[in-house]
Amino acid sequence: MNVSSGAVSCSDYGSLPGPRGPGVLQQLRWMSRQHTFWNDHAARYGPAYRVHFPFMLGRIAVFTTPSAAKTVLRLKPSVAHAGEAYKVLEQSAGPSAVILLDEDEHLRMRKLILSPLHGDRLARWEGFCEERTLQAVESWPIGTPMRLRPITEQISLAVILKIVFGVRDPARADELSGLLPVLFDIPLGAAPGYFHRFGRIDLGPRSPWGAFRRKRDRIDELVLAEVADRRAEFARDRGDEADEAHADLLSMLLAQRDEQGRPLTDRELRDQLVTMLVAGHETTSTSTAWAIERLVRHPEVLATLKADLARGETTYLDAVIKETMRCRPVVAQIARRLTEETEIDGTRIPAGTTVIIPMAVIHRDPDVYPDPDAFRPERFLDGNDPGGYSWLPFGGGVRRCPGASLALLEMRVIIRTILERVELSPDRDEPEQQVVRGVTIVPSRGGRVVVERRLPAPARAPAGATV
Numbered sequence: 001m002n003v004s005s006g007a008v009s010c011s012d013y014g015s016l017p018g019p020r021g022p023g024v025l026q027q028l029r030w031m032s033r034q035h036t037f038w039n040d041h042a043a044r045y046g047p048a049y050r051v052h053f054p055f056m057l058g059r060i061a062v063f064t065t066p067s068a069a070k071t072v073l074r075l076k077p078s079v080a081h082a083g084e085a086y087k088v089l090e091q092s093a094g095p096s097a098v099i100l101l102d103e104d105e106h107l108r109m110r111k112l113i114l115s116p117l118h119g120d121r122l123a124r125w126e127g128f129c130e131e132r133t134l135q136a137v138e139s140w141p142i143g144t145p146m147r148l149r150p151i152t153e154q155i156s157l158a159v160i161l162k163i164v165f166g167v168r169d170p171a172r173a174d175e176l177s178g179l180l181p182v183l184f185d186i187p188l189g190a191a192p193g194y195f196h197r198f199g200r201i202d203l204g205p206r207s208p209w210g211a212f213r214r215k216r217d218r219i220d221e222l223v224l225a226e227v228a229d230r231r232a233e234f235a236r237d238r239g240d241e242a243d244e245a246h247a248d249l250l251s252m253l254l255a256q257r258d259e260q261g262r263p264l265t266d267r268e269l270r271d272q273l274v275t276m277l278v279a280g281h282e283t284t285s286t287s288t289a290w291a292i293e294r295l296v297r298h299p300e301v302l303a304t305l306k307a308d309l310a311r312g313e314t315t316y317l318d319a320v321i322k323e324t325m326r327c328r329p330v331v332a333q334i335a336r337r338l339t340e341e342t343e344i345d346g347t348r349i350p351a352g353t354t355v356i357i358p359m360a361v362i363h364r365d366p367d368v369y370p371d372p373d374a375f376r377p378e379r380f381l382d383g384n385d386p387g388g389y390s391w392l393p394f395g396g397g398v399r400r401c402p403g404a405s406l407a408l409l410e411m412r413v414i415i416r417t418i419l420e421r422v423e424l425s426p427d428r429d430e431p432e433q434q435v436v437r438g439v440t441i442v443p444s445r446g447g448r449v450v451v452e453r454r455l456p457a458p459a460r461a462p463a464g465a466t467v
């Protein structure tokens with residue numbers, strides 16, 4: 001058995017409190033309001049409780065303290081399987097996607113996809129991101145409410161398409177961009193197909209699963225056509241990744257060989273590419289929209305940020321981003337399936353149980369974040385940062401989001417560029433509600449703002465060169 005440190009006496013999973021109602025209702029409630037579900041239950045049952053989702057995960061133990069998060073995220077990869085816990089994503093991501101693998105297979109694939117996401121490689125995308133943001137800002141109407149989230153989504157999508165494919169064929173990239181939302185904004189009628197094969201009944205293009213499947217098949221065709229073109233290109237000129245034309249993920253994956261000298265299969269390539277495209281833009285664009293949603297409703301924070309940016313400083317901007325991701329985490333929880341009985345915060349959790357760490361609750365712990373509803377970036381300044389396992393928007397341990405540095409870079413560039421070029425106000429005073437869209441939590445009205453006026457370009461060198 002795995003044992004967490006610090007436990008004095010130990011209780012069993014069965015003694016954990018939790019709702020008595022049917023599991024189906026528990027799961028439906030979670031699906032409609034993930035963050036509220038975890039918070040309401042924590043308020044009622046305390047820092048450790050159990051729930052049951054019959055169509056997904058089954059028996060679940062929920063832990064809401066930073067110390068439990070630390071224990072769970074430091075468990076050996078052979079004991080805590082994230083791939084198994086995220087199995088519900090298989091219909092979008094594909095069975096060989098890095099997020100669905102565990103242990104050695106996971107480690108191998110993760111190493112491969114990390115190559116283009118290293119800090120020093122990322123700087124090259126900064127100029128492209130700024131350029132796309134400026135193009136978008138120029139077309140914004142003055143005085144008319146508009147939704148920010150679709151705009152930030154387009155910017156992040158353009159960036160991730162460049163990083164993943166390098167984009168040789170713009171028409172293919174455009175068609176792909178239009179189709180991708182079906183993989184994360186899952187139509188209600190197709191949702192049962194994610195949980196069970198009985199939900200995957202194709203009654204033609206107008207049936208929910210039929211429509212979903214056809215779009216997914218078309219995405220696969222487009223991705224595989226790109227893979228075929230690039231395999232041919234690779235065989236011809238063997239790209240050097242130092243050369244800009246081969247700095248994308250696909251070029252890097254094409255060059256990989258396993259111990260037997262075999263390249264990745266088409267299926268493996270498709271699953272990594274699609275996962276990166278989806279995971280790599282929806283979360284980032286939503287977080288960016290939340291940051292602006294929070295800023296326009298907190299004029300004093302906005303003024304401090306603008307003054308800081310005008311001095312060429314980005315410390316406060318980083319604190320604003322951290323505070324946004326604390327109080328509006330776009331992913332509400334992370335999960336691990338235990339392969340062995342494990343003791344967590346003094347409770348023995350049997351093998352086969354899924355352990356959930358809901359960031360949506362940890363980020364609101366008043367002992368760590370006093371007055372948790374207040375939007376206060378100062379919490380993260382001057383050594384106040386509680387750090388460690390209290391701030392987990394990107395998850396943690398060996399499964400920590402590999403795109404975190406890219407996401408933070410994009411958020412910095414997009415927020416700074418927008419604030420330097422336009423003066424924004426909220427379309428109404430009330431904050432936007434947090435609503436579930438697929439696997440992320442988005443602003444209920446899309447992050448609506450009004451452009452009050454345009455601002456003159458700041459006297460500052462543009463960000464790194466355009467790729």
Ligand code: HEM
Nearest residue numbers: 098099279280283284287331334394395396399401403407
């Ligand atoms: C604000 C933006 C983002 C947020 C909040 C976010 C959040 C997360 C979270 C919570 C996880 C699960 C971690 C765990 O279980 O411990 C994850 C995994 C992952 N994310 Fe992100 N993510 C973001 C951006 C990105 C970007 C930009 C990319 C790609 C470029 C990306 C690719 C992935 C992948 C491939 C995984 C699976 C990693 C693995 O299984 O080893 N994400 N992300």
